[in-house]
Amino acid sequence: MPNATTPPAAPPVAAKRPAPYTRHGVTVADDYAWLRDPGYPKVSDPEILAHLEAENAWFEHRMAPHQGLIDRLFGEMRGRVKEADKSVPQKDGDWLYWIEFEEGAEYKKWWRRPVGAPGDGSADQLLFDEVAAAQGKEYFRLGALSVSKDGRLLAWAVDDNGSERFTARIMVIATGEALPEVIEDTLSALVWCADDKALVYSRANEHWRTDNVRLHWLGQPVENDIELYHEDDEGFLAGADLSANEEWLIIATGDHQTSEVRLVSAKDPTGPQRLVKPRAEGVEYSVDLHGETLFILTNDSHENFRLATAPLAAPGEWTTLVEGTEDFYLTGFELYRDFYVLEGRLRGLDRIELRYYDDPARIEPIVFPEESFSAGLADNPEWAVERLRLSYESMVTPSTVYDYHVGTRQLEVLKVREIPSGYDASQYETRRIEVQARDGTMVPVSVVMRRDRDALNGGAAGPLYLYGYGAYGMAMPPGFSAGRLSLVDRGYAYAIAHIRGGDDLGRAWYKAGKLMARTNTFHDFVDVAKGLVAEGLTAPGKIAAAGGSAGGELMGAVINSDPGLWGAVVAHVPFVDVVNSMSDASLPLTPGEWPEWGNPVEDADAFHYMLAYSPYDQVKPQAYPPLLVTAGLNDPRVTYWEPAKWVAKLRELKLGDSELLLKTNMGAGHGGKSGRFESLRETAEEYAFILWQMGVEG
Secondary structure, three states, X not given: OOOOOOOOOOOOOOOOOOOOEXXXXXXXXXXXXXXXXXXXXXXXXXXXXXXXXXXXXXXXHHHHHHHHHHHHHHHHHHHOOOOOEEOOOEEXXXXXXXXXXXXXXXXXXXXXXXXXXXXXXXXXXXXXEHHHHOOOOOOOEEEEEEEOOOOOEEEEEEEOOOOOOEEEEEEEOOOOOEEEEEEEEEOXXXXXEOOOOEEEEOEOOOOOOOOEEEEEXXXXXXXXXXXXXXXXXXXXXXXXXXXXXXXXXEEEEEOOOOEEEXXXXXXXXXXXXXXXXXXXXXXXXXXXXXXXXXEEEEOOOOOOOEEEEEEXXXXXXXXXXXXXXXXXXXXXXXXXXXXEEEEEEEOOEEEEEEEEOOEEEEEEEOOXXXXXXXXXXXXXXXXXXXXXXXXXXXXXXXXXXXXXXXXXOEEEXXXXXXXXXXXXXXXXXXEEEEEEOOOOOEEEEXXXXXXXXXXXXXXXXXXXXXXXXXXXXXXXXXXXXXXXXXXXXXXXXXXXXXXXXXXXXXXXXXXXXXXXXXXXXXXXXXXXXXXXXXXXXXXOOOEEEEEEXXXXXXXXXXXXXXXXXXXXXXXXXXXXXXXXXHOOOOOOOHHHHHHHHOOOOOOHHHHHHHHHHOOOOOOOOOEOOOEEEEEEOOOOOOOOHHHHHHHHHHHHHOEOOOOEEEEEEOOOEOOEOOOOOHHHHHHHHHHHHXXXXXXXXX
């Protein structure tokens, strides 16, 4: 290892230790398997740690000449953050709740005051101080925070190392007195029930899976907690929440394609449970209650989901209330006393509509001011409401908080995100483009750029940043980012490729990018890049591509297939060792991931298909674009050894002298560093790498 004063002379080279395996008649080489610590999740092997530290030292050495650029970018990004800021207070019962950042603080404080009390601070109560709780910690994340119905107690859960195993505690709000109970390894919401005498939660097992729902009675030893439900299928995860009217505890379990729900009285959580409908493979459903009627969102008859109802006395007898359609992808619903709300996407764009229990034909869509945007319900905790809190943004409009007045159907702007260093939306334009993929499918792309971009680039085709994810049915909304302005103001266009594998255009869009259709996702991304070149928005070699987790897998696939298309690539916590990870049922997520990726152990076709695209397995001797890779030592989702093995193999086989950097956060997990400014510094490093490699360091 180089010391602090001696920079490394060359990138680290990992030892090759062949560990081949044979499956379905194919022998697969795995020369870097030794980078997985056998003691994981504890990583203590000195050789492994030394290699990761050597990679970090190489990262620091290569980025050091660009520290001035990193600092400038960080300063720009921080200048767009209002340091002393707070959310719009929201009423819940007898209290108004809000969060607040103080000047320079990385973390927030949670506040409340009685409804009707003066807003001069005299009646404010500090519920939870993240700043104090994070003091001295390299990583801090508040995972759950829940006030009891009577407003007297606070339950919260904290992760202080990035492992996503949270520790839950309870305190008396008025005095700050901490109750003796400490619940370790939670991974769930904290749900009050039984008239605030009990707390419901889920605990992560040794494989980091929530296969249980547990009940803790206040004042009783944690070891006496009652398991209300246990899930025997290792691919299913279990959890609980309250119904909208807070009368029922909803216990749900499921994987990526199948679900099952039980109900139990919130006043008597150990009482008899009602199974809504037995699980059926491929059928997903979620429920809520209004009086004696169940509302059920399900894909049993249409892949874009329908909304059904059933009597509580016969919860499995479902009658359609809102039909599933090809145009309207129904993604969720919320029940209130006098009406209910549907959320979904209409031809790919967010839609929110109010409907009424007593008049099924009455449909009131909420109309927003732009053609392309991202909008949804925000926090609306009360059962009886006359206005709805909404969130809204677009690629040119900063995040906006609205109240929608139900009676008058009017939107009221409560807050627009302030950009302290200045922002003029009129200087920017956004487009929604469709690009034809190689199989004829039209793939939408959202783009934002400066109106004077051509002048910034001297009339030449300018650089472009292309982001993609494309997995798990997660849509990538066309939202606002203040950070990305540091690229856009330097002449970049910023584009989001709404590729298959996400559900941007409905459930069929998701299914067309999973399992044995996974390569559609990679092809879409490449074809979008080529289509944007054809549109004149950029040129080959001027495209910076980025993605994280499953989007990091995407990056690995497209640099294997089309290395010359990219000017720089950033892969955050990339899922690149696909076959090995999907073959290891001991890993936290693997059994639950088989419906998404396939099971290469039991299914020969899945194995062969997966092996043919797995980025780690498909690295070959060729020139690769400049590549920045990140990892988290404590990451339970994409384990640190996946990016470490991939980079080691790339160092062995790649041709030419293109930059290859690996940065491992030694005290963080899947999301990188915590804190609102520390995370900005990591973005500044990413952008600095791109600007360096693509020749624009202004």
